Amino acid sequence: MTEAPVPLHRQLGLKDDEHERIVATLGREPMPAELAMYGAMWSEHCSYKSSKIHLKTLPTDGPAVLVGPGQDAGAVDVGDGVAVVFKMESHSHPSAVEPYQGAATGVGGIVRDIISMGARPVALLDPLMFGPLDDPRNRWLFGGVVAGIGGYGNCIGVPTVGGEIHFADVHSANPTVDVMCVGIARADKLATSTSLVAQAGSFMVLYGASTGRDGIGGVSVLASATLDDSSEESRPAVQIGDPFAGKLLIEASLELIERGLLEGLQDLGGAGITCAVSESAARAGMGAKLDLDAVPLRQAGMEPFEILTSESQERMLAIVNPAQLTAVQEVCAKWGLDAVVIAELVTGGALTVTHGGRVVAEVPARSLTDEAPEYDRPREAPAVHPSAVGDDPTFTAFSGDLADAFWSVLCSPNIASKRWVHQQYDSVVQGQTVAGAGSDAAVVRVPGTMKGLALSTDGKGRYGSLDPYLGAAHAVAEAARNVAVTGATPLAITNCLNFGNPERPAVMWQFAEAIRGMGDACLALGTPVTGGNVSFYNEAAGSAIWPTPVIGMLGLLADYRLRVPTGFPRAGLAVYQLGETFAELGGGEFAEVVLGVVAGKPPALILERESALIALLVAAAAEDVLASAHDCSDGGIAIALAEAAIEGGHGFAVTLAGADLPVHVAMFSESASRAVVSVNPEQEARLLELAGAHGVPLTRLGETGGQRAVIEEMLDATVGQLRESYEGALPALLGEPA
Amino acid sequence: MTFTFEVLVTLKAGLADPAGKAVEAALPTMGWTNVSAVHVGKHIKLTVEAGDEPAARAQVEEIAQRLLSNPVIEDYRILDLQEG
Amino acid sequence: MTFTFEVLVTLKAGLADPAGKAVEAALPTMGWTNVSAVHVGKHIKLTVEAGDEPAARAQVEEIAQRLLSNPVIEDYRILDLQEG
């Protein structure tokens, strides 16, 4: 007996009912190229079919929001006629196969989202997650991804100013590679995929690299299925990034926009030409005639479906009035880029595709972009809430050596210095970086103004594994706090939601919980969601990564010179803890590193307290009351103090708050809504006043000074020893000198 | 006995080759307009200690496959042999 | 007629070759302890349109010398010829 062949639609990732839906839309059986187009556009990656109904619940409005979800990237008004455009995206699956190119093309992709809004990319941040570094394969992935991000980002002249790195077993099979890009545009020159002036007869001009067989089926196979579902052979060709072409695309695109030569602009990412042409047409309320013979090909003999869904990198699609075509081509030629008309907007809504003079597809453009199926996938909460499985480490008696515990936590790869990584990134190009890696939030100047953008990315996978609602809410709170300790006001977020297989009800429950947590926190902190990206199917052998929404926060400093540094800048300052320490070790760094458990209830998050802390930090910074401020999170107050000493180069002597707590709890509790600040003695009274006014409890811990870091009865080390351990931990794990 | 091999690692056919493209684009500006299909890859030379040539070659095959190339994007080819 | 050549560009003897060293250092961790003298260079493949082989080869020599290699640090070698 021979097996029945797998029908084409299933090979393309379409379910049987989705196939029926296509037949109903067209009133006939789809042709092969049409099926490929639907397969790509209705893939999870492009259509958000499993996530949409949840994403709709997120708060997206705010006075400063210029562009919310729905465009290539969100945009926020920061005053002075400046719009900040930002977005985050994952490239985890490609990075698991070819770490350097996977990460590099991830940078290229998100950068093109920013330029397609008409903005100059001014900063990159790279939140990453890997399996433990004692496994050589994880080291290969880690080294390759970091080199790839640097390789692309450094070569296009966009500084990489921040990010984060976490390690966990669950990421051995599925590393998480997210990249956030931030851009600046004049608010009145923001471009969108089709501005209102596009009309029938307008050209669609493809410019940039030629089209090859790379990434065919990337969205439907690689990004919308687990890695073990796609066998070695079925995997699409990995894309090779060309950062040089990427840089030329940036300059050409910005020149086209600056000179007012475009009616619309769109990047080519997932689903390639199909996505760009159908979205541009649908958003203009029109159709298009697309001629595949016009597309410059890298290889002869490409099939229509290949040209339509190729994910070749470094391409853009411009909507151009025919009268401007020559001017557009001249600009592209100046930058060494091909620019050809591949399509024309037409009235009526049909997208007609020809190849070799033959019509190979004719479908309503909207049916690809706006009529994809939406699923309310089944969700199922676990029988026992994950935070109630196992003993809560908060109540585990600890009789070990406190100093040993401290050094273990300080040298944990989650905590230790990431200099090995960020030193491979150009953080100074463009000349606007006031604070890069090492600061809780990066601060980048807005040229021509006194403003500073404060940027932070945060994910709390370990908390999320125990409570996906709290994990997501904490990620938002921590991102806002990181921005606020620099003195900046948190304005808005973007996000990347990294989850397992949405077809499993347990994963879908995590997803819904995380969305709820993120939404509640964003609402309470006044930071609307301007966009983001969903990365599902991060699992192997039925074991998913932790539910990990990564938040990218944008904050604004009215005057970048008032930025508050992270480290203790001098001796003789008073050290205060803002906020309170409670007995909360659940899901914390101490529990994992010292007790060897990921269990318990993550710290509570009282959003009013978080808001109050943020308001206090911003107010105190605006009055120049704070000499330093550092957010207190992973590893607790002991680690926050150590980091402030290492970063600033000055020691301290303190007694911890929380005298009623067991000593190890006081040191390592990860209670939310706290920060460590230092102030000049003459400013102490004002700090107390402000804290009172904002209702934030605070404790005077001690003073800065000297070369020793002393926590009474707990720690006595030199700043040099702290630095050596903190800086040396990651290189040691990689088997290299510090 | 030692055996010296050379391994060539090239991008798989069909993949974008930005370096090759950049060199190709530069040639005409230097006056060479008749050059095409430029591709840039890696060349690795190494010396293996082994009992005989087949054993050495088999090991170089394995090294080329597992360390010198990533089969997802690259092909390799073992060039020739210099016995030492 | 077209002629295809391969050019190997290698670091001059005596110059430090950290890429070669890195490969050499990685080998023992993968179980290969009998490999030495690892060097990493470049491989460039290109196709030239010319009247005959000697003309084509002469041009490739010139390209290799003037563009593909830097005589301060590198040597080059033209590998072989595939006539097309």
Add this chain to the structure above:
Amino acid sequence: MAVAGARVGVVTFPGSLDDRDALDAVTFMGGIGVPLWHASHDLQGVDAVVLPGGFSYGDYLRCGAIAGKAALMQEIRAFAERGGPVLGICNGFQILCESGMLPGALIRNRSLRFICKDVWLRVESSQTAVTAGMEPGEIIEVPIKHGEGRFVATAEQLVQIEGEGRVVFRYATADGLVDEDANPNGSVGNIAGVRNDRGNVVGLMPHPEHAVDPDVGPTGGQGMFASLLAAALEGAAR
């Protein structure tokens, strides 16, 4: 030093990245920055030229190899032969070496990794257009950011470079010690920058243009730009 009015051209090649930053640095130091385009033959009458950092042509093949063949490079070569001041920064240094205007070559860092950090340099020579206003032995802080910044040269070149005092900067400790610990990339003799025989052409891997504005970095590049602007004015007066 009065430098107002000095016109300094900054060349943009495809893939140049720090070109705007170099123009900003010229402005910050009181000069007039003039953008120049690689494919043109027009130096626009500038009094000095900066070849900026970046990844011209993606640094494919070899850093600076392709940019060295650009049209404008012919004019810059002639400008330099007339004694005009030329400063190559990072990729610009690589371009000057590749086109034979400076001795030596730059290869991959000893660590094989890109390195971005602030380093200390010891000024070795004030006989150049870029260091005339500085003292030999002066220690300055400037960032580096490169993957291929390890300076090497043939034995004969090295003898000449060292013998003729053509080293302009060496990587050093904050105390001015030139030792292995201070060498970020494995450069021979800790060489960070060199000059031509006349001293009007200087190349260095560190980025002085990112070391003029104290709000965003160290200030060790101010002296270099001040000297360059002064040299430009002198040239203009001639």
